[in-house]
Amino acid sequence: MLLTTKLKQTLLALGTAAAIGFTTLAQAADDTIKVGVLHSLSGTMAISETTLKDTMLMLIDEQNKKGGVLGKKLEAVVVDPASNWPLFAEKARDLIEKDKVAATFGCWTSVSRKSVLPVFEEKNSLLFYPVQYEGEESSKNVFYTGASPNQQAIPAVDYLMNELEVKRWVLAGTDYVYPRTTNKILEAYLKSKGVDEKDIMINYTPFGHSDWQSIVADIKKFGSDGKKTAVVSTINGDANVPFYKELGNQGISAEDIPVVAFSVGEEELSGIDTKPLVGHLAAWNYFMSVDTPENKEFIKKWQEFTKNPKRVTNDPMEAHLIGFNLWIKAVEKAGTTDTDKVAEAMVGLEVPNLTGGTAKMLPNHHITKPVFIGEIQEDGQFEVVSKTPEVAGDAWSDFLPDSKNIVADWTGKETGGTPCGNYNTETKKCSGQNF
Amino acid sequence: MMKHLLTLFLFSLLSITNAQATQENDVLPTILPLLQENTVASKQQAINTIATSSDPRKAAYLQALLAGELYLHPDGTLALITNNQALDAKTTEALQLPDTEFKKITTTNNLRSQLRKALEQLNMTDPDPKVRLQAATNLLSTITPEIAQYWRQLLGTETDSKVKAALQLGLDLADLNATEKSTRLQAIQLLAGNLAPEVRKRLQPLTTDSDPDIAQAAQRSLKQINDQIKLYSYAETLFFGLSLGSVLVLAAIGLAITFGVMGVINMAHGELMMLGAYTTYFIQQLLPNFIDYSLILAIPAAFIVSGLMGILIERTVIRHLYGRPLETLLATFGISLILQQLVRTVVSPQNVPVANPSWMSGSLEINSVLSLTYNRLYIVIFCLIVFTLLFMVLRKTNLGLQVRAVSQNRAMARAMGVRSARVDALTFGLGSGIAGVAGVALSQLTNVGPNLGQSYIIDSFMVVVFGGVGNLWGTLVAGLSLGVVNKLLEPWAGAVLAKILVLIFIILFIQKRPRGLFPQKGRAAGD
Structure with missing residues (x-):
């Protein structure tokens, strides 16, 4: 009897303590605006995504030092979807329903974005997606701050075609949606430029492919035809290192057959022996080596924040910076964090990027970006060999027969008055997200 | 002595004339402003100027530019910097300037090929x-x-x-x-x-020349060439297959011991390879100036690290689970996750750079269409050496005898005085150590990161099961033949489909012959 009373007392005490704890928490939540950070911190994608989590923490920290936004402090809610695509959707739901975040910054792979998209649309919340992707999408609830194919792949091909006079093309990619769609667009683009079918070689490999001997030997044979050959690589992640190593070992230098990659950046280069990669190319919208005062300051802040004087910056980090600044500006303009009002305020806003230009949010929820082509140097940095002015991001590629008549406009100007992300200019109909 | 003096005299004479020539033909004043401008076009012009000049040091300048060893100081000093030593580019005297001020003169592909051409013209009379x-x-x-x-x-x-x-x-x-x-x-x-x-x-x-004689002759010559190329490309495919096969054998051979001989389904086998690869990395970090030799040192080190880890796993977990394959599988799978996350937290979630020693880079050119890359060649040889050593250990040593005795009949072996617990631990340690050695080889081919092991574990089991559990020869034959089949299929099926076809083939094969290529015979096959 005595025991049970004692137990009851303890339980009661615990309960009260918990209740008090809860109310203080709730109060704290009222004083802050929550921002979701949805990046994998474990599993295969942790390599790339942990950096973006840290970037968001730095940006939020900095904004709080400036006094937050709308008189409130920002509070980061970090979750770990563990490189597991369905878990991305669950974590996104938690962020919106339980934590009531005002906006979420996250995702890396297209499949993770596709997995969370229905959640953000159903719950009407905002997602900022910072990575280059295959396009063919425009959602009311997503802002795409990474490059679409016309802001990365097509300018890179133009550079090879015009500056290096490449006549034969190898399109090599990892076997999943981004390389397949990008290569489809590139193939159509090359053919529209008069490149013959037999001068294009397309090759797909599994994730993490490490035995490149036969493929590199094929590329070598394909390139020994007398016409200048280049490889356009959408090879993802880990598979790149053995690929470049094999190229080097088989005696193919960047002068013979240059490789232009869309997934190799400073972060990826910092983890490998760069010797076999020197001279090969990459196309991005930002390079750490771009010499502007804004960039220098950003790099300094990043290295101080991570307490690592050798830490590198990369393109998706700049995309998050632009996305975050746009969101802050839109929230201030709208005077609220309400999804619809912020989304409306967002279109047309401009913020400076780190390479001396400005990023403008377009009605199709993509932004304007300059395109840089860089050559890999031994120190893992890029020497910029070509730069374009800002290019407007195109949600629906003009080079695919299925999407060339499709436009996205969330102000409704080009889509017959009603905002639409998938409007067919021929049939004058607005379809759902997918065809 | 006389001769030496004469040479010395001639040499000094030569340097005097050189010095005079330098003053007259010095190309530096012309190219310095171009290099300071630092655009691709100005650098192009600078290279042209150097190549067409009669400066005696022009080859040295071009060479340094190509190697990326030419640095420019804001005050206009051009320096050669190699191994943290700055030399004046013109006089080759040591410089005492703070090297942080120097900026490297970068080159692009176009500039490099221009440099190479210019240098090669000079090299024709080397x-x-x-x-x-x-x-x-x-x-x-x-x-x-x-x-x-x-x-x-x-x-x-x-x-x-x-x-x-x-x-x-x-x-x-x-x-x-x-x-x-x-x-x-x-x-x-x-x-x-x-x-x-x-x-x-x-x-x-x-071949499409307007003159029919020429066209015909060209076609004939070209056909002769193409026939030869075809022959060499078969040889090339065979080599690719053997090299892929030897990687499979290396990955599987440790498992052939732990799974094949002891019957333990060790899902952490891949992570033991990963530890071996990380050992290579740490040894390279410890000996940054001996990249060429550190790989050799890494082999025994990786064997010890992974072997000790294997013994630890066996003593703490697996020995309690003998005879319960499902629990062993789950427990070792757990261990593999723990090891992965351990590396992620302790080292870094990023891949770590493991350098290739110079003797592992490049290729052995047999002729202009057939060349065998050194790293693959060495790994084929390495695989055969490891296999032979392991085979000898199992056949010729006391430990090998005890291992075979315990795996064939544990009770009888114990009755004969074999300490079976000790043998178990050592066998598991041996298998794990071999996995570590395989990791050293893999570090030269693929990324070293926390996920290294996962990509090889399925392949390893595939090879062991296909070859016949408990048979080392089976593992060797299975690994090499799977490699060759994969590479034969790859050209017309693509890398993705080739892998699928190989898996389907193995599934069908196992249906027909559940005990693999070389099944165990006799009493040991019973359990």
Whole structure:
């Protein structure tokens, strides 16, 4: 009897303590605006995504030092979807329903974005997606701050075609949606430029492919035809290192057959022996080596924040910076964090990027970006060999027969008055997200 | 002594004339402003200026630019910086300037190929025949009638047979565009059977020549070349297959011991390989100046690290689970996750850079269409050595005898005085150690990161099961044949489909022969 009373007392005490704890928490939540950070911190994608989590923490920290936004402090809610695509959707739901975040910054792979998209649309919340992707999408609830194919792949091909006079093309990619769609667009683009079918070689490999001997030997044979050959690589992640190593070992230098990659950046280069990669190319919208005062300051802040004087910056980090600044500006303009009002305020806003230009949010929820082509140097940095002015991001590629008549406009100007992300200019109909 | 003095005298004389020449022909004042401008166009102009000048140090400048060793100080000093030592580019005297102020003169692909061409022109008269051969081979594609004229002169004085052949090849190529038909026909015939890619490039357009004789001759020569190439490409595919196979064997051979001999389904096998690869990385970090040798040192070190880890796993977890395969599987899977996350937290979630020693880079050129990459070649050899050693250990040593005894009949072995617990631990340690050694080899081929093991665990089990559980020969044959089959399929099925086809083949094979290629016979097969 005595025991049970004692137990009851303890339980009661615990309960009260918990209740008090809860109310203080709730109060704290009222004083802050929550921002979701949805990046994998474990599993295969942790390599790339942990950096973006840290970037968001730095940006939020900095904004709080400036006094937050709308008189409130920002509070980061970090979750770990563990490189597991369905878990991305669950974590996104938690962020919106339980934590009531005002906006979420996250995702890396297209499949993770596709997995969370229905959640953000159903719950009407905002997602900022910072990575280059295959396009063919425009959602009311997503802002795409990474490059679409016309802001990365097509300018890179133009550079090879015009500056290096490449006549034969190898399109090599990892076997999943981004390389397949990008290569489809590139193939159509090359053919529209008069490149013959037999001068294009397309090759797909599994994730993490490490035995490149036969493929590199094929590329070598394909390139020994007398016409200048280049490889356009959408090879993802880990598979790149053995690929470049094999190229080097088989005696193919960047002068013979240059490789232009869309997934190799400073972060990826910092983890490998760069010797076999020197001279090969990459196309991005930002390079750490771009010499502007804004960039220098950003790099300094990043290295101080991570307490690592050798830490590198990369393109998706700049995309998050632009996305975050746009969101802050839109929230201030709208005077609220309400999804619809912020989304409306967002279109047309401009913020400076780190390479001396400005990023403008377009009605199709993509932004304007300059395109840089860089050559890999031994120190893992890029020497910029070509730069374009800002290019407007195109949600629906003009080079695919299925999407060339499709436009996205969330102000409704080009889509017959009603905002639409998938409007067919021929049939004058607005379809759902997918065809 | 006299001779030495004379040489010394001549040498000093030479340097005096050199010094005088330098003052007259010094190219630096002209190129410095161009280099300071630092645009691609200005650098291009600078390279042209150097190449056409008569500065005695022009080869050194071009070489340094190509190697990325030329640095520019804001005050206009041009320096050669190698291994943290700054030398004045002109006088080669040591510089005492703070090296942080120096900015490297960067080059792009176009500039580098321009540099290479300019250097190779200079190298045509280099005293080293190897350098001359390299230069002649690389200049084949640029051959014009004027250059051919010059090459004819060189051929007259050339003594090295290989360089002679290269020069002759260049002249033959130039003759393809001669005005006289007989010269052209002769050149086409001479080029038949030559495998240099330049030959194919030049013969191809001639097959549709307006003159039918020329077109026919070109077709014939080209066919002869293509037949040879086909033959070599079979040899190449076979080598690719064997090298992929030897990687599979290396990955599987440790498992052949733990799974094959002991019957433990060790899902952490891949992570033991990962530990071996990380050991290589740490050894390279410890000995940054001995990259060429650290790999050799890494082999025993990885064996010890992974072997000890294996013994630890066996003593703490697996020994409680003998005879319960499902629990072992789950427990070792858990261990594999723990090891992965351990590396992620302790080292970094990023991949770590493991350098290739110089003797592992490049390739052995058999001819211009067949070359075997050194890293693959060494790994094939390494795989065979590891296999032989392991085979000897199991056959010829006391430990091997005890291992086989315990795996065949534990109770009987114990009755004979074998300490079976100790043997279990050592066997598991041996298998794990071999996994570590395989990790050293993998570190040279693929990324070293926390996920390294996962990509090889399925393949390893595949090889062991296909080869027949408990049979080392089976593992060797299975690994090599799977590698060759995979590479034969790859050209027409693509890498993705080839892998699927191989898996389907194994599934069907196991249906038919559940005990693999070389099933265990006798009493041991019973359990």
